[in-house]
Amino acid sequence: MKKFFAFSILILAFPLILFSQERARVHNIRYFSSSDYTRVVIDIDRPVTFQEKKLIEPDRVRIYFDIDNAKVFNLPPSIPVSKGYIKEIRVGQFTLKTVRVVLEFAEVVKYRTFTLYSPFRIVVDIYGERKAIPKTPPVSKPEELTIARQLGLGVKKIVIDPGHGGDDPGAIGPGGVLEKNITLDIAIKLKELLEKNADLKVVLTRDKDVFVPLEVRTAIANSERADLFVSIHANSTRNKNISGFEVYTLNFTKDPHAIEIAASENAVSSKTIGELESLIKKILLNTKKEESINLAKFIENNLIKHTKVRSLGVKEAPFYVLIGAEMPSILVEVGFLSNLNDRTRLCSDVFRTNIALGLSEGILNYINSFGKPSM
Ligand SMILES: [Zn+2]
Numbered sequence: 001m002k003k004f005f006a007f008s009i010l011i012l013a014f015p016l017i018l019f020s021q022e023r024a025r026v027h028n029i030r031y032f033s034s035s036d037y038t039r040v041v042i043d044i045d046r047p048v049t050f051q052e053k054k055l056i057e058p059d060r061v062r063i064y065f066d067i068d069n070a071k072v073f074n075l076p077p078s079i080p081v082s083k084g085y086i087k088e089i090r091v092g093q094f095t096l097k098t099v100r101v102v103l104e105f106a107e108v109v110k111y112r113t114f115t116l117y118s119p120f121r122i123v124v125d126i127y128g129e130r131k132a133i134p135k136t137p138p139v140s141k142p143e144e145l146t147i148a149r150q151l152g153l154g155v156k157k158i159v160i161d162p163g164h165g166g167d168d169p170g171a172i173g174p175g176g177v178l179e180k181n182i183t184l185d186i187a188i189k190l191k192e193l194l195e196k197n198a199d200l201k202v203v204l205t206r207d208k209d210v211f212v213p214l215e216v217r218t219a220i221a222n223s224e225r226a227d228l229f230v231s232i233h234a235n236s237t238r239n240k241n242i243s244g245f246e247v248y249t250l251n252f253t254k255d256p257h258a259i260e261i262a263a264s265e266n267a268v269s270s271k272t273i274g275e276l277e278s279l280i281k282k283i284l285l286n287t288k289k290e291e292s293i294n295l296a297k298f299i300e301n302n303l304i305k306h307t308k309v310r311s312l313g314v315k316e317a318p319f320y321v322l323i324g325a326e327m328p329s330i331l332v333e334v335g336f337l338s339n340l341n342d343r344t345r346l347c348s349d350v351f352r353t354n355i356a357l358g359l360s361e362g363i364l365n366y367i368n369s370f371g372k373p374s375m
Helices: 002-022 147-151 180-192 212-224 256-266 269-274 279-284 291-306 340-346 349-369
Strands: 024-035 037-044 050-057 062-068 070-072 078-080 086-095 097-107 112-116 119-127 158-161 201-204 228-235 245-250 311-317 331-337
Touching: 002 070, 024 086, 024 097, 024 212, 024 269, 037 086, 037 212, 062 119, 070 086, 097 119, 112 279, 119 212, 147 158, 158 180, 158 212, 180 228, 180 331, 180 349, 212 228, 228 349, 245 256, 245 279, 245 291, 256 269, 256 311, 291 311, 291 331, 291 349, 331 340, 340 349
Parallel strands: 024 070, 158 201, 158 228, 228 331, 245 311
Antiparallel strands: 024 037, 037 119, 050 062, 062 097, 078 086, 086 097, 112 119, 245 331
């Protein structure tokens, strides 16, 4: 009897032990919203499977996510959303093993879901119909046109993204050279140069030494309705002889070097990069791929011109920070902290100014190319 009692306790306790140890925790839900774009990020403490479904009723639209083998952890049941198309986000324990997250909308929307790793998160991009942008009234005296208006017309806002920051130093070179400091300095210099054109507005994803998650950087560009997105990084690789800069656009790749760089920038393994193939293929159908490559080529040419450093080329790789960006977007690796020459140059203020000049002129030349055949 005693034995049976002990066994019963074990049987009764087993599910509790199992669930408390094995259910993933849905521990945070974040959102970034403007009037016509919202990105929702569901943070879960380990990779999970989930199902999504859209329910349309006469006066309400809901998208819900059923997350398998998970529990709600320290979250309020309802998160009101003040801007954008979502009215409310709700989260609850739908069954013992399923967490349901509901996004409630006032009207039908377009949306796209994908997952990122390390840490695991489900990202939902929701798009509304963009309101027509009012046309700039005609200017009577052509000589009063600013350079940007003469040049660009289409490009008014640029989001510059200095890689890493805060607890995330990025690549670390010998002597404690930190990628996060180099990228921030170049970004600030680039903003100053671009804003000499009165009609160009530049937004930095960070202007000090703070941590900004990768998916937030893209969300800033989309929420700001930026016309261009430029992410600045410095490289590092095992082969200390490799030097030069690289300009990347978003795509899947089989190039082992590009995979290594993307894995490092995404803070994931090379294996995880391989799993991005189907997601990237799906996303590229909707992104400004050709324009991104044009922008990358202009930037490459002008970096060569201003720095006299060799280019390793315009390349493609699946960088998290470029996924979901709605505008032409590139990621530039300005040099290798693992290489002595590159590192010495990147520690020079004059060299970083030349990089900013190359980036600035590349961007302005790209803007100037509108209406002309692509390179
Ligand atoms: Zn980086």
